[in-house]
Amino acid sequence: MLKKKKIIALAEKDFEKAWKLSKKTLKEPHHDLQYPRLYYRYGKSHPLYDTIFKLREAYLKLGFDEVVNPVFINEDEVYKQFGPEAPAILDRCFYLAGLPRPDIGIEKDKIKKIKNLKSDADIGKLKEVFREYKLGNIAGDDLVYEISNALDVDDETALRILEIFPEIKKLKPQVSDVTLRSHMTASWFVTLSKIHDKYRLPIKLFSIDRCFRREQREDESHLMTYFSASCVFVDEEVSIDVGKAVAEGILRYFGFSNFKFIPDEKRSKYYIPDTQTEVYAYHPKIKKWIEVATFGLYSPIALAKYNIDKEVMNLGIGVERLAMVLENEKDVRKLVYPQFYGEWKISDRELASMLKIDLYPVTEEGRKLMKKIIEGWKRYKDEPSPCEFKIFSGKFLNKKIVVKAIEPEKNTKLLGPAIENQVYVYDGNIVGVPKKGVKSPLAEKAKKNGINTNISYMDSLAAKVSYKIEELVVSGGDYLKLRTAIARSLSDVNLKLDKVAMKYITKKNKEIDVRGPIFATIECKVKE
Template sequence: MKKKEILKLAKRDFEKAWVETGKGLKNPHHDEEYPRLHFQPGRTHPLSDTIAQLRQAYLLLGFQETINPVFIEEEHVYRQFGPEAPAVLDRCFYLAGLPRPDIGIGMDKIEQIEEMGVSLNEDKIQGLKEVFRSYKKGDTSGDDLVHDVSIALEIADEIGLRVLERVFPELKELTPISSKTTLRSHMTSGWFITLEALYENSPLPVKLFSIDRCFRREQREDSSHLMTYHSASCVWMDDEVSLDMGMAVSESLLEYFGFKKFKFLPDEKKSKYYIPGTQTEVYGYHPKLKEWVEVATFGLYSPIALAKYGIDQEVMNLGVGAERIAMILGDHEDIREMVYPHTYGKWGLSDREMASMLRLNLYPVTDDGRKLMEALVNTAQEYGDTASPCEFTAFKGEFMGKSLEVKITEPEAGTKLLGPASWNRVYVYDGNIVGVPQPARMERFPTPNNAENILQNLGKEIADDLAIAAVEKGIPTGISYMGGVAAQAAYHIEEMVVSGEEQVNLRATIAKSPSDINLKLDKLAMRYINSRNKVIDIRGPIFCTITAEIKE
């Protein structure tokens, strides 16, 4: 069922559309069934890599890992920030929930249910009332409501969903009601709660770190601001903690990432949960970027805020934005593109990715077929420049239980056994797919010295800047035009033997597209080439004729 049909059906009857989608499941290919399915190594996300490194750095510095509360009651923000709390709460997300309504079942509801073809009796009506009563009290989960209604009415789940949609619209009309609970906007909000629980129950010093999400209600998301970010934060609680401790920890932490020089500047924000004059911005000089960048903030917690949690120890707090570090290390300019590359990033394929999407379309299945393919290539390499008319036997002997003779021939006079483009090799460079002239016996993947020789030959034979750049900077696929033709010929000769035919004549003329040399390009790569105005230049004369005949 196509997407448009599914959406139309879902508007009319969601449950029926949902059931129908299950009927379209296909059995996987044998090679992709469990347990034959094998996975290739995947790629990590740069932010996850940075978080892993931050975690390791904190552990090496002797900090213990913990997880702070994410749900912060409004009162904690007032206790920590004092008169500054209203401004802070303006940047917080408040949690809200849907109220559970009283759902009555009058005669009008009963009639509507019966009009839908559902037979009712007193037991079913009473059972439905019990379900709604349990739902109101919170004893029944909203996830189970459709199923519980269906059981009470003794109907299928898809009918139960239809009953709720059509007969009880009050469920759709509910409006969220906000609570006094916020999502953590600063890791500090969680630290005070954690430290209160540990105070008097843990030996000093207390050295903890936590790397987790915070949520901030930004006016808008832009290249440097997201509504959710990861704070890599630590606290050090002891009888005496100096500001120098924050400098030492931040310096040691950031040296792990390659920062060599540091400077500490007063932070003008002056948050009220820090002691005046202790809130400090950390700048690091990174050799790769060759500039100073803000990477962290630290300070000493205010005795006023600590006293509200019954704590009379001194506490240093350091906060590092994981996204900030990841952007610096990866030389990213837009935080959205780094964190959400598939949504905000510019779509693209690397040359190596494109090379992996270009493959031989037809390839021999049997060992005999693969040996025949090699024999065809070897014969073509040895005699390709022979003046025509000419004919050479590439294979003679037993093939898949049959006596087979295969020849490469060129009956026309005044040419050669093979056309001049037969040994062109396929490269991928800057999103382009290019065929480049090369010697017949060139390695599949040229060494730097061979690549230099190729460049010299190219300069003498053709004036094609793209081909020269492809050899110098591109990705070699290892595929030659003749290699593709030989693979296709061996495959068709296998087919000939299996089908019972006696002979086959295969002819490759002028290559104009990948299919002419037995290449197949994934649709994704083709879409990329078209969208970027790149080219596929697989041109050139091959003029290769291969004959195969079953001998008695």
């Protein structure tokens, strides 16, 4: 177990070393485990939630306690906080709506239709179900189930009975006076009204959660739902310097240095005039001043409406804004929803993991034979032809077999020069790279900067030969001859690429170039 943990940790940093260590750990690793198809890969996290995680750590290290603030805010709360400005604020809020519970009458014509579906239907029980539904004692998604039980029918029949009542099908949502939180401040007033006199001062709380805003449209800088990383600092006396200190403490955790505090011209009504402040931070990697936070002191007038007799500093950070800076992304839609707006990108390492040997020996003896074939090919590959070499002779799956590597043609070698080609992935291309004498510019770049899959043509073809010999012996055959002359495609070298990878390579106009002369011939005879 300790070795496996080491491999897992190492694989995240150096796949080459992890592969070598895995070969030592596993006596006979299955071909699906060959580099880079290591199953020691962590899932990929979303940058937005990475930022949230770090923000939580930063707040906790500064001594703030985490709370969950209410998401549903009655419009009366908005009027308390904003006064005359409330209608303008509510214009950007989503209101909650729900379907009403109608009075459902069961007239004679409806009773007749019900009796056609269930002759002995107890109409009294059905009325009771509808009455309980109207009172809210039965949930809407349980209505079919309750009708089914009351009338002793299956769900399909219960659904057909329900369709007899058009007043249910024609229900239209009715809007309530409850909104979805459009900014975290709306929740802080509600939360603080319940706890401000129950905790020792200073009270330091933070909440990182979704807010919802009814934007006219979503674009590169606006979404209808976003995350706010907000905090409050409550004490008998709170100065604006507290906001500056908290902002610096949080943002230094992300590598920001040097800060500017500029009065915010927006001047929200729930802040004391001239305390609302924008925070600009300088990030040394990006080398820019970035607006990343806003803070201010809550107005005593707004606080008094909640019977809060303390002073409160509130600071808010737009998580998406911060994540965009950290990821150097200019479009919030691409950051948050890459599956819809982002460019389709598969890394070379991911592509390499989607390439594997196709036919591979199933049995232990087959895998040992594969090694014998590789050893024989390596030993005799440069022998002049015509030539013939015995690779294996002996018992194989309870049969006597003889395996030979042959080359009948004159004035050549046992194997072609491409037999030792290694498969690399570079910039979305899959390339067969010669061991020596690399001539193709793409192959040169792949060998220098690409991902080596550690799959050679020799390995993959030996796997295919061994697999076919297994088939021969099991099926009762007595002779097999396999020859691979020129490689033109992945299948020629017994390689298989995942459909997703193939689609990606085609869409991006990348190449699969595994061409090369192999001229490998294996002959197998089964003896009685």
